[in-house]
Amino acid sequence: MIGLEIKKVSFSYFNGMVLDNISLIINAGERVGLLGPNGSGKSTLLKLASGILKPKYGKIMLGESNLSRLNRKMIARHIAVVPQQVNIPFAFSVEEVVALGRIPFLNPLTEESETDKKIMVEAMAMAGVINTRERKFDELSGGERQKVVIAMALAQQPELLLLDEPTVHLDINHQVQVLEMVRNLNTNNGITVIAAMHDLNLAAAYFNRLILLNKGTIVSDGEPATVLTAINIENVYRTRVRVEVNPLTRIPRVDIMTTSCSQ
Amino acid sequence: MLDTTNNLMETMEIRRESYLRKRKKLVWVIAGLFIALAAAIFFATAFGAANVALPDIFKMFLNRLAIFHFPVTWKPADETIIFAIRLPRVIGGALVGAALATAGVLFQGILRNPMADPYIIGTSAGAAMGAVIAMIFPVSVTLLGFGVVPAAAFMGALAAVYVVYNLARIGGKAPIVSILLAGMVVSALLGAVMSFLMSISDRVGLNLHSVFSFLMGGSIAVTNWSEILLVAILVIGGIVGGRLFAHHLNAFALGEEGAGYLGIEVEREKMIILGLGSLLTAAAVSISGLIGFVGLVMPHAVRLTLGPDHRTLIPVSALAGAVFLVLADLAARTILAPSEIPVGIITAIVGGPFFLILLRRTKREYAF
Numbered sequence: 001m002i003g004l005e006i007k008k009v010s011f012s013y014f015n016g017m018v019l020d021n022i023s024l025i026i027n028a029g030e031r032v033g034l035l036g037p038n039g040s041g042k043s044t045l046l047k048l049a050s051g052i053l054k055p056k057y058g059k060i061m062l063g064e065s066n067l068s069r070l071n072r073k074m075i076a077r078h079i080a081v082v083p084q085q086v087n088i089p090f091a092f093s094v095e096e097v098v099a100l101g102r103i104p105f106l107n108p109l110t111e112e113s114e115t116d117k118k119i120m121v122e123a124m125a126m127a128g129v130i131n132t133r134e135r136k137f138d139e140l141s142g143g144e145r146q147k148v149v150i151a152m153a154l155a156q157q158p159e160l161l162l163l164d165e166p167t168v169h170l171d172i173n174h175q176v177q178v179l180e181m182v183r184n185l186n187t188n189n190g191i192t193v194i195a196a197m198h199d200l201n202l203a204a205a206y207f208n209r210l211i212l213l214n215k216g217t218i219v220s221d222g223e224p225a226t227v228l229t230a231i232n233i234e235n236v237y238r239t240r241v242r243v244e245v246n247p248l249t250r251i252p253r254v255d256i257m258t259t260s261c262s263q
Numbered sequence: 264m265l266d267t268t269n270n271l272m273e274t275m276e277i278r279r280e281s282y283l284r285k286r287k288k289l290v291w292v293i294a295g296l297f298i299a300l301a302a303a304i305f306f307a308t309a310f311g312a313a314n315v316a317l318p319d320i321f322k323m324f325l326n327r328l329a330i331f332h333f334p335v336t337w338k339p340a341d342e343t344i345i346f347a348i349r350l351p352r353v354i355g356g357a358l359v360g361a362a363l364a365t366a367g368v369l370f371q372g373i374l375r376n377p378m379a380d381p382y383i384i385g386t387s388a389g390a391a392m393g394a395v396i397a398m399i400f401p402v403s404v405t406l407l408g409f410g411v412v413p414a415a416a417f418m419g420a421l422a423a424v425y426v427v428y429n430l431a432r433i434g435g436k437a438p439i440v441s442i443l444l445a446g447m448v449v450s451a452l453l454g455a456v457m458s459f460l461m462s463i464s465d466r467v468g469l470n471l472h473s474v475f476s477f478l479m480g481g482s483i484a485v486t487n488w489s490e491i492l493l494v495a496i497l498v499i500g501g502i503v504g505g506r507l508f509a510h511h512l513n514a515f516a517l518g519e520e521g522a523g524y525l526g527i528e529v530e531r532e533k534m535i536i537l538g539l540g541s542l543l544t545a546a547a548v549s550i551s552g553l554i555g556f557v558g559l560v561m562p563h564a565v566r567l568t569l570g571p572d573h574r575t576l577i578p579v580s581a582l583a584g585a586v587f588l589v590l591a592d593l594a595a596r597t598i599l600a601p602s603e604i605p606v607g608i609i610t611a612i613v614g615g616p617f618f619l620i621l622l623r624r625t626k627r628e629y630a631f
Contacts, residue, residue, distance in 0.1 A: 076524065
């Protein structure tokens with residue numbers, strides 16, 4: 001189990017600040033949903049957390065070590081990332097894609113050992129893609145592909161799993177499958193999870209800590225009921241909503257007020 | 264729980280069987296290609312203007328292996344023709360085929376574009392330009408006993424890659440799409456410069472037509488074994504180097520970002536792999552001019568039979584490329600014998616339709 005500490009991090013691309021002096025502690029074993037409108041800095045924050053972008057100011061600690069000082073291979077042995085959409089131009093089979101997750105552990109001329117293969121099979125079983133093992137990745141539906149990419153990430157045996165909008169473009173069945181899988185990985189296997197999410201209700205249902213970003217700063221951070229208030233959402237998303245908190249589960253439910261409703 | 268454990272064991276077992284099956288297929292394919300290469304080299308060496316009997320050639324080869332000692336019943340001149348003239352050319356063809364096929368694999372893998380080959384990103388044009396410059400100024404300098412043309416071709420190829428890479432670079436990164444665009448521009452520009460040079464060559468008293476017909480048409484031109492030795496070192500080095508990055512080329516299939524998440528130092532490795540591709544291209548262009556379609560057709564044929572894993576794709580494509588070009592060169596020498604047609608024509612006749620079929624098949628869904 002490993003945690004992540006973001007200390008006074010700022011980041012900008014060419015045009016303007018994307019993240020402005022963010023400080024944040026993600027404890028080992030937490031399951032965190034990142035929320036915020038398009039361009040609020042969610043994806044950038046995930047890329048910084050994965051070490052693929054380096055902060056302009058501030059630093060990010062992975063456990064005891066400074067992320068900027070670790071080489072990519074070391075990082076890949078601790079952190080796995082499920083990107084938003086994965087396209088593969090060649091006809092790789094599902095199993096060959098999952099095998100990619102073992103690359104951080106292989107030398108240039110070594111093949112996957114029996115141990116590596118066992119890890120791959122377990123990862124495929126956990127992600128529920130063991131029966132599609134021999135099929136071609138590019139022939140699968142979007143939902144199946146997403147599960148294969150998660151299996152690949154699991155083959156890395158990560159301590160920290162980062163997901164960038166893992167349910168976007170999926171039907172509700174696959175949305176639920178993917179999020180339940182992520183929740184199980186967190187509660188059963190102790191993998192720390194940070195996921196950028198668009199759907200507020202799914203985020204409230206599957207994550208016990210939410211962080212709401214707006215224009216590169218943290219607006220609210222805490223359990224779903226404290227973050228997803230009508231005022232917070234209206235301020236950040238510029239959309240009128242009604243929020244009801246389930247008194248038993250303390251899970252908020254967000255309803256969008258359409259124009260006709262508000263009249 | 265026990266049930267799932269049993270299931271996993273069972274899956275491991277099935278997996279293992281299918282793995283062994285694939286392994287066996289791979290061994291057969293490689294063994295078959297080696298035999299095909301040996302046979303192709305033998306027959307290509309046997310054919311030519313001077314008629315040397317097949318059994319005699321066979322005995323010559325076996326004598327050279329120093330295991331057999333058949334009595335010499337043939338003319339010494341025949342042995343000279345076989346070993347000093349024909350064999351270097353045939354071996355040169357094998358090396359060119361292996362180099363172009365491997366360069367194709369490397370460029371396709373790193374650019375994530377099944378249509379890429381040394382031409383698309385301007386590497387061949389750069390190598391040809393380097394060779395032209397070396398031929399215009401026929402300096403009698405030799406590097407370590409080797410001709411200056413291969414070295415100049417390599418410099419040209421590297422310069423082309425360097426220019427393309429930097430033209431394509433935006434904020435420390437070189438996205439694939441801009442590499443492809445920059446490659447097209449550089450290719451077109453160098454092609455224009457070379458055509459211009461050919462147009463003015465008569466006026467300045469240089470006769471470059473033979474040089475250009477060699478470069479543009481593509482044919483194996485080898486004069487001596489030392490040239491072959493240099494090309495062989497470059498080509499084998501390039502193939503071995505590429506094989507060392509095979510895992511990482513697999514990771515690049517996920518895209519540059521995805522490769523980074525799997526622990527690849529993306530920008531550094533991209534430069535290394537493009538550099539290896541340039542080296543292979545230059546080695547090929549320096550003795551063969553511009554031969555198209557080998558880098559495109561071979562990797563695809565291998566992917567269709569053995570799958571896209573670069574660990575098998577690189578060595579098998581190299582072998583297949585060698586066989587293909589030896590046979591194509593043989594065809595180029597025999598179809599209109601005694602006159603010879605450029606081998607580039609043969610590869611284009613075979614490769615062109617293949618490319619069109621490929622284009623039609625991938626047209627439906629093509630995404631970077």
